[in-house]
Amino acid sequence: MEKNNYFLNNISLFLIIFLPIALLIGSAVATVVEVLIIIFFLVTCFYKKDFEWLKDKYFFLLTIIWISLLVNLLFSLNFSLSFSRNVFFFKNIIFVFALSYFFKKKKNFNLIFNIYLIIIIIVSLDILLEFFTKKNILGFQSYDPTRIASFLDDKLKIGHFLLGFSFITAGHYFEKYSKKSMNYKVFGYFLILIFFISLLLTGERANLLKGTFIIFMFIMLSNNKIIKYKKIFLSSIILLLCITFFFSERIKYRFNVIFQPLKDIGVFKTFEETQHAAHYYTALRIFEKYPFFGIGNKNFREECLNQEYENKNLKRGAERCSTHPHQIYFELLSEHGIVGTITIIFIMSFFLLKNFKIYLKNKNAIHLASILFIFSQFLPLIPSGSFFTSWSSKIFWINFSVLIYYNNKFIQKRI
Numbered sequence: 001m002e003k004n005n006y007f008l009n010n011i012s013l014f015l016i017i018f019l020p021i022a023l024l025i026g027s028a029v030a031t032v033v034e035v036l037i038i039i040f041f042l043v044t045c046f047y048k049k050d051f052e053w054l055k056d057k058y059f060f061l062l063t064i065i066w067i068s069l070l071v072n073l074l075f076s077l078n079f080s081l082s083f084s085r086n087v088f089f090f091k092n093i094i095f096v097f098a099l100s101y102f103f104k105k106k107k108n109f110n111l112i113f114n115i116y117l118i119i120i121i122i123v124s125l126d127i128l129l130e131f132f133t134k135k136n137i138l139g140f141q142s143y144d145p146t147r148i149a150s151f152l153d154d155k156l157k158i159g160h161f162l163l164g165f166s167f168i169t170a171g172h173y174f175e176k177y178s179k180k181s182m183n184y185k186v187f188g189y190f191l192i193l194i195f196f197i198s199l200l201l202t203g204e205r206a207n208l209l210k211g212t213f214i215i216f217m218f219i220m221l222s223n224n225k226i227i228k229y230k231k232i233f234l235s236s237i238i239l240l241l242c243i244t245f246f247f248s249e250r251i252k253y254r255f256n257v258i259f260q261p262l263k264d265i266g267v268f269k270t271f272e273e274t275q276h277a278a279h280y281y282t283a284l285r286i287f288e289k290y291p292f293f294g295i296g297n298k299n300f301r302e303e304c305l306n307q308e309y310e311n312k313n314l315k316r317g318a319e320r321c322s323t324h325p326h327q328i329y330f331e332l333l334s335e336h337g338i339v340g341t342i343t344i345i346f347i348m349s350f351f352l353l354k355n356f357k358i359y360l361k362n363k364n365a366i367h368l369a370s371i372l373f374i375f376s377q378f379l380p381l382i383p384s385g386s387f388f389t390s391w392s393s394k395i396f397w398i399n400f401s402v403l404i405y406y407n408n409k410f411i412q413k414r415i
Contacts, residue, residue, distance in 0.1 A: 008047065012040045012102050016112055019398065020119045020165060024151040027391040034095055034394060041098035053097040058404055061347050062093045068343040069297065072336050076296025077303060085297045085388050092397050099401035100408065113172035113366070120165045121191070124198040126150050127158065131201045131250075146254045147203040157392070159204030160385065163211050164395035166195035167218060167373055168402055171366030174226045185226075189233060192218075196237060200244055203254045206383040210376040212241075217372050223363040272313075276327070276383055278320040282309045283330035287337070294337035297388060300324050303334075324386040328378060331386060344387075348378065355403050358410050367406035373399045 015037045022030040045051055053059060069086040076082040103109045127150050130136040142149035142156065150158040170192050178185040192215065199211045215237060219230050227233060244251055271277050282304050286295055295303045303309075304321040311317040325331050332341040355371050377384065377396060385392045 005044075005047070008040055008044045009102070009105070009108070012037060012044070012098075013108055013111070015040065016099060016102060016108075017115050019394070020116060020161075023161060023391065023394060024123075030394055031390055035091070037098050038091055038094050041094065041101060044101075053101065056097070056408070058351070058407070059093065059097060061350065062096070063090075065344055065347055066090050066093065068336075068340050072293060072297055072340050075290075075293035075337075077299050078296065081299055081302070082297040089388070092393065095394075096397050096401045096404055099398065100405040103401070103405040104409075110176065113169055116165055117169040117173060120162065120169050120195070123150060123158070123162060124166070124194050127162070127198040127201055144203075146250055148201055150202075156204070157385070159199055159202035159207035159211075160392055160395065162195065162199050162202065163207050163214070163376075164373065164399060166192075166199070167214055167369035168366055168399060170195065171218075171364075171369035174222075174365040178226055185228070189227075192233075193236065193240065197240060197244070200241065200251065203251070205255065209382050210379060213379065214369075214372045214376050218365075218368060221359075221368055222365055226363075226365055273315040275316045275319045278311070278314050278316050278318075279322060279325040280327060280330050281311055281314060281317075282320040283325035283327075283334035285309050286334040287330075290334075290337060292337045292339055294333065294335045294340060297335050298324075300331070300334055324389075326383045326385075327381070328384045328387050329380060345378070348374070351400075351403065355407050358407055362406075362410050364406055364410075366402060367410075370399045370402035370406070374403060 015033050019030065019033055019037075022033040045053075066089050069089050073079065073082050073086040076086075103112070126136050127148050130140075130142070130148050130150055135141045136150050138151065140149055140151065140153045143154060144156060147156045148158060149156055152158050152161070170188065173191060174185075174188050178188050196211065196215055199208055202208075216234065219227050219233055222230075224230075245255065246252070265273075283300065286300070286303055286309070301321065301323045309320060311320070314320075325334060329341070332344060336344070352371060352375055355367070359367050359371060374396070377387070387393065387396075
C-alpha cells in the first residue's frame, strides 16, 4: 500500500514539474501531461478514498461556470465548434484541484517551484541571448525581427509564458530564501529585474503592460520584510524601461508604432486605425445581435465573416476576422452574451476579492503573485489571447491552483 502511494506521488510530481517544459514543446504535449496529471490524481483519490475536494465551495463555483458553458452550448450557432471547449472545460476544474492537492506536501511544493524557478531563469536568459544574437540556444529565430520567439520557435507568445511563471516563482523565492540573509534578498530583486527586462525584450506590448502592472502592485503590496527598498526598486524599473527604450532601436521601433500616431493624430484616431478596433467593433455588433447568450464559444471566427459586420469607416475593417476578438471582455460578450459574461466575471471577482482579503492577513508573496496574475488577465481594453485557448488557459489554471492552495491552507490554519 505504501509503495503504491509512493509511486502515485512521484509520477504525479514528475508530471507537474514537467508542465512548463511541456508548454514550451507545444500545446498537444501540454494537454497530454495535463490529462495524465488528472488521471493520476483521480487514481490517488480512489486509492485513498479521499474526495473532500468535491465538497470545496470553490469546486462548486467553478462548476457553475461549467454549467453556464453547457447552457452556452445550447445557443451556439455552430454546436460542433463549441462542443469540446464547453464540455471538456470540466477538466480544468479537476486540474486545479489536482495541482493544489499535490502542493499540500511541503516537500513537493518546494521541489516544484524550485525547478520552475530554474526553468524560468533559463527562458529569461534565452530571451536575452536571442535579443543580442538573433537566435536562441536551440538555433530558433523569430520570423518577426521586432519580436522574440525563444523556445517556442514560430509562436510569438513567450512573453505570456514568462508572465505566467516568473512572478509565482519569484514569490516562492522570496518566501523561502529572502529571510535567510540580505544577499538572498538582493538576488531576489535581481531576479525580478531580469524577468522584467526579458519581458520587455520579447516585444509583446500587451504582456509588458500586464507585467508592469503586476510588478508595481507586487512591490507596493508585498510585505516590507520581503521587499524593503520599494522606492529604490520602483525607480530602478522605471529607469530600466527608459534606458531600454532609448538605446534599443528594436524596442523603440516596436513601441513607436503606437506612440508616434498617438502624438500625431490622437488616441481615438490611432485606435480606429488598428486591427484591434475592427475586432472590438465586430464583437460589439455581434453582442448587440445576440445579447443574452452570445453566438457560442469559438464561434467568433465564423460569425465575423458576415458582411453585416463590415465597417468601412475603420481603416482595417476588412481585417475584422480572427479566431477570437483578442480582448477577454469582447470575447465573453460576443460568444457568451451577458448571461455567460456576468457568471464568469462575478465568480472570478469573488475569488480575487476573497483571496486578496486572505493575503492582507497572511502576506504570502507567492499567493499575492497568483492573485495579481489572475487579475491581470481581466484588465480592461488591453489585448489578450482567448480565455479558453488550450495553451494559455493552462498557464491561467496553474496560477489559479496556487491561489486555491493558499486560500485553503490559510483558512485551515485559522480553523
